[in-house]
Amino acid sequence: MPRSEPGGATHSDVDVPGGGPGRNTEEMAREEALRLLGSVPFGRVVFTLHALPAIRPVNHLLEDGAILIRTHAGAELAEAARRDEGRGTVVAYEADSLDAESMTGWSVVVTGYLRPVTDPVEEARLRERLHPWVDRDMDRAVRIDPDLVTGYRLRPR
Numbered sequence: 001m002p003r004s005e006p007g008g009a010t011h012s013d014v015d016v017p018g019g020g021p022g023r024n025t026e027e028m029a030r031e032e033a034l035r036l037l038g039s040v041p042f043g044r045v046v047f048t049l050h051a052l053p054a055i056r057p058v059n060h061l062l063e064d065g066a067i068l069i070r071t072h073a074g075a076e077l078a079e080a081a082r083r084d085e086g087r088g089t090v091v092a093y094e095a096d097s098l099d100a101e102s103m104t105g106w107s108v109v110v111t112g113y114l115r116p117v118t119d120p121v122e123e124a125r126l127r128e129r130l131h132p133w134v135d136r137d138m139d140r141a142v143r144i145d146p147d148l149v150t151g152y153r154l155r156p157r
Contacts, residue, residue: 033151038062043095070138088113117141
């Protein structure tokens with residue numbers, strides 16, 4: 001039966017399939033969060049576009065603690081990386097692995113600085129190791145150097 005809380009919020013007492021009694025969130029250490037982020041092939045990058053947040057799904061590599069992404073000239077993400085080239089542009093990156101049936105999994109969010117990859121040797125190495133999922137020539141690469149790293153696991157109680 002749904003019940004109302006003060007302020008009008010409604011909650012349901014109906015069982016969720018595969019659910020059971022609830023879940024706990026557990027915060028992860030930075031090292032574990034980065035290890036899990038590196039274990040999945042894609043995530044979502046959040047950057048500013050026309051003064052508003054923009055989110056793009058991308059595939060990535062994690063190397064030496066940096067998140068590496070290929071993009072193309074003229075892409076909004078490549079343009080964002082060129083802003084404030086010296087310091088980098090503040091962005092967020094999220095990756096997760098969630099199981100809807102068991103309602104368990106993890107999520108990692110990195111906040112850091114987006115910069116273009118300008119070293120031709122590194123760009124060539126990334127072309128060999130990081131293959132875009134879209135059918136387009138990705139002739140640029142960007143890197144996110146993490147500053148804040150948070151990770152949470154969702155587990156049964």
